[in-house]
Amino acid sequence: xxxxxxSPKYLFRKEGQNVTLSxxxxxxxxxxxxxxxxxxxxxxxxYYSQIVNDFQKGDIAEGYSVSREKxxxxxxxxxxxxxxxxxxYLCASSFSTGGLYEQYFGPGTRLTVT
Amino acid sequence: xxxxTQIPAxxxxxxxxxxxxxxxxxxxxxxxxxxxxxxxxKGLTSLLLIQSSQREQTxxxxxxxxDKSSGRSTLYIAASQPGDSATYLCAxxxxxxxxxxxxxxxxxxxxxxxxxxxx
Numbered sequence: 001x002x003x004x005x006x007s008p009k010y011l012f013r014k015e016g017q018n019v020t021l022s023x024x025x026x027x028x029x030x031x032x033x034x035x036x037x038x039x040x041x042x043x044x045x046x047y048y049s050q051i052v053n054d055f056q057k058g059d060i061a062e063g064y065s066v067s068r069e070k071x072x073x074x075x076x077x078x079x080x081x082x083x084x085x086x087x088x089y090l091c092a093s094s095f096s097t098g099g100l101y102e103q104y105f106g107p108g109t110r111l112t113v114t
Numbered sequence: 115x116x117x118x119t120q121i122p123a124x125x126x127x128x129x130x131x132x133x134x135x136x137x138x139x140x141x142x143x144x145x146x147x148x149x150x151x152x153x154x155x156k157g158l159t160s161l162l163l164i165q166s167s168q169r170e171q172t173x174x175x176x177x178x179x180x181d182k183s184s185g186r187s188t189l190y191i192a193a194s195q196p197g198d199s200a201t202y203l204c205a206x207x208x209x210x211x212x213x214x215x216x217x218x219x220x221x222x223x224x225x226x227x228x229x230x231x232x233x
Contacts, residue, residue, distance in 0.1 A: 006157075033220075042225040043203070058220070090157055101207060103148060103221060105158040 002027045004106035006091050011111045013085075021076045021109045023091035031096040032074035033103070036060060037088040046089075049074055050096045078111065085113045116141045118206055120224035127194055127231055135189040135227045137204035142185050145207045148221065149178050149189050152201045161202075162189070166209075194231045201226040 004025045013019045025032065034046040045058030049068040063082025068074055074093075078085045091106040117140045127133055137147070146165045150158040162171045162178040164187070170179040177190040187204055205221040 004157075040225070043205075043221075043223040045220055048220065088155075092158075101146065102160055102163045103205075104160060105150075107157040108155075110155070 004091055004093055004104060006089075006106040006109050008109060009107065011109055013111070013113050015113055016080045017113075018077055018079050019085075019111065019113075021078070021089055021091075021111070023074045023076065023106060024072055025074075025091075025093045025104075025106075026072060027093055027104065028071075029093035029095055029104075030071070031094045031101075032068065033092040033094075034058075034064070034066065034074070034076045035090045035092065037090060037108075043090065046076065078113075085111060087111060116144075116206060116208060116222045118204060118222050118224040120202075120204060120227050122227060123225070124228040125230070127229075129194060129196060129231055129233050131194050131231075132190070132192050133194055133229075135191070135202050135204075135229070137187040137189070137224055139185045139187075139206045139222075141208070142182050143209050144182060145209045147178075147180055147187050147204060147206050149176075149187075150203045150205065152203060152226070154201075158203065191229075194229075196231050196233055198231050199229055201228050 007022045031050045033048040035043040037043050044060050046064050047066045049055035065077045089109045092103050094101050094103040119138045121136045148163045149161045152158050164171045164180045175192040180187045203226045205223045
């Protein structure tokens with residue numbers, strides 16, 4: 001079955017620690033995205049990548065870093081510089097050519113930092 | 115900068131009712147609009163995608179319309195069921211460049227409508 005997997009589903013970290021969230025897709029999509037969802041704020045774009053070895057900052061990139069070494073994988077690192085890291089993180093992917101660009105989402109990772 | 119607003123923020127209806135969820139956007143220069151469903155603690159499920167050149171899309175009991183010139187979309191749910199209870203989000207994709215803060219490939223989301231269908 002094609003889809004997007006995110007792991008782990010729940011993640012707990014102490015303040016000051018970096019943490020990496022995993023995102024893998026087998027949809028053969030070129031583009032991948034990371035969003036953050038907070039209650040009452042909707043989804044906000046953190047980073048996106050339209051091709052391997054290239055990525056761009058979204059609206060709230062400060063305190064986050066990403067890599068795109070493989071087409072299937074787009075891990076997100078939440079660094080200790082992120083002031084309010086506790087949130088629900090969603091990974092998504094889409095084709096970046098061909099016209100439709102329908103975006104598909106993974107199941108999400110809930111990160112709690114104490 | 116593109117802004118997306120969804121009204122109402124929450125809606126509670128009895129089973130069997132037909133209902134309409136509204137989405138408005140400030141910049142009519144969009145490439146497409148996508149409606150999603152999100153269950154509590156889960157990811158987003160794509161329901162319908164409407165290209166800017168289209169007026170509506172249908173999938174089963176769902177019908178989405180788009181009036182790009184007025185910056186509006188509606189999601190119509192026919193014969194609602196308790197299983198339809200979820201948060202519904204709309205999102206618009208810009209046509210390109212960073213003008214207005216919406217780059218090609220990026221989605222701008224509304225804050226969602228929380229739908230409860232009670233038996």
